[in-house]
Amino acid sequence: MIDTHSHILPGVDDGARTLQQSIEMIKMAHKNGVQSMFATPHYIQYEGYNEVKDNTKIFKWLESALKEENIDIDIYMGHEIFITPDIVTLIEEEKVATLNGSRYVLIELPMFDVPKFTEDIIYALRIKGYVPIIAHPERNKKIIDDPNILYHLIHLGALTQLNLSSIGGYYGQDVKNTAQILAKYDMIHFAGSDVHSLNPKPMLVEALVTQLTQLIGHQRVNEIISHNPQAIIKDSALAVREAKQYRQISAIKRLYNLLLSGL
Template sequence: MIDIHSHILPCVDDGSQSLEESLAMARAAVDDGIRQIIATPHHANGRYDNPAGGVVKSVASLNEELRREGIELEVLTGQEIRVYGNLVEDWLGQLLLPLHRSSYLLIELPTGDVPKHLPDLIHELRVMQLIPIIAHPERNQVLLNNPKRLQELVELGALGQVTSHSLNGVFGKKIQEVSLQMCKSNLIHFVASDAHNLTSRSFGLTNAYHVIEGKIGKDMADYFKRNAQAIVEGSRIEAKPLVKATKKRFFFW
């Protein structure tokens, strides 16, 4: 399997806090069936800045350690980029990284709201032939309570990534149910771990795919796996047509 969202790089954000922890996470990823993993350290979220150059070096050095330890996991470059004012300028200034060498950027919203300029940003990125993937929309309060807002963003050309633990029920019943509903409505295009450590936020990707197979079907699980593969291969991902909620009918007597 391929995991497109993780905090496996040591000492760069609130993910792994040491090389030893990164190696332990790598072993756990392999045990979970992951063979390639994109390192997506937080960037520009107000607490952490991880511009492109540093991420590339850190990924190269972690891959070297993995080879030395005989751990069969390949780490690829990426960032989890907070939506911020200078995002486009910083892309042009080569401070930002796509997922591996693709045209897809993993973008993060604040937890409490959806920035007003997000539709404009999605449009601008699409004009530049870049495709934003919204990281864990089910963990954003606005989108959780009103998935129609996510539908609007997807209609503008964004994609969605759900987090394995949301599907696994770790963040509660409501997030689990909304996550499944977002998947069924084709608002989600990827499943990823967003692993931060081996305790509270580990991988759980195999289990998440089992949840999807059980609740939605194997076709949907295979679709998500193919899309993660496409990111790594540099091919275009498949986006199923949106399933829009049917309007409730009200009868007045």
């Protein structure tokens, strides 16, 4: 499993507090079948968050500590960038990190909104050769209400990252339902733990991957947790399954299907 979203850098944001805690979190990930992890600390413009140059030093410190501890896991640098109209400039000025310096950029939407300029940002990034990855869309209130908002953003050129623990119900039933819909309709391309602490729940990767496999099958899960994120590591182009538009099944159709399955 390649974990494309985590807060493992020590003392940087609301993630790991100390180097020791970072190491414990990474050990926990490794035990749960994670082979590679992207460190994606938050970046919110004008809020005093660490820029690339600050995080690089801390990242190298963590990397050498992992080597000393003989923990066989690869870590890569990135940022979880809160969406702003200035995102292209922030990348070009090297204030924010793309994922492992690749064309892929992890972007966070507000919890309760999909700003109007989101479409323009996706377009501006694609024109410049970047590929936006929308972090945990299943947690966004607008997308919960209408999953096809995400379908539309994918058609504009965005990819998406699921928090695996959403499938396990960690964020509640609405988020779980939405995660299932997005996965079933091929609107998910990557997965992450979004781990912030030693709380083991987001890190129960094997169990969560099993739940996801029951839902969409081994091949599609393998694309999400292994094949697709390898393209980030290699900075190579990625062809993904075509997302399907979500169509809500009516109560009558559901009842009909239920009766049919009982025959």
